[in-house]
Amino acid sequence: xxxxxxxxxxxxxxxxxxxxxxxxxxxxxxxxxxxxxxxxxxxxxxxxxxxxxxxxxxxxxxxxxxxxxxxxxxxxxxxxxxxxxxx
Numbered sequence: 001x002x003x004x005x006x007x008x009x010x011x012x013x014x015x016x017x018x019x020x021x022x023x024x025x026x027x028x029x030x031x032x033x034x035x036x037x038x039x040x041x042x043x044x045x046x047x048x049x050x051x052x053x054x055x056x057x058x059x060x061x062x063x064x065x066x067x068x069x070x071x072x073x074x075x076x077x078x079x080x081x082x083x084x085x086x087x
Contacts, residue, residue, distance in 0.1 A: 005030070042079025046072045 002024065005011045010030035014023040026034070049072035056065035 039079065042075060046076045046079075049075065 002011070005024075006013065008029075009027055010033055011024045012027045014025060016022070049068050053065040053068035053072065056062070056068060
């Protein structure tokens with residue numbers, strides 16, 4: 001797994017400080033990839049919550065639908081805020 005992450009330049013091996021333990025840090029490219037994945041997950045989660053809210057409205061569960069819509073809004077707002085916050 002480490003070899004694949006290094007090959008894709010998502011992590012970088014730090015210089016050895018002695019001993020046999022290798023140390024790695026995430027690269028800028030790796031950070032960008034994680035941000036893209038996070039944005040995709042937030043978008044998909046929001047979509048799924050909105051679909052569930054729609055089904056609740058159809059099933060005459062208005063309170064639950066309203067709560068799910070609020071949760072979808074919070075999820076989207078949290079994802080948007082995180083995207084603007086520097087790592």
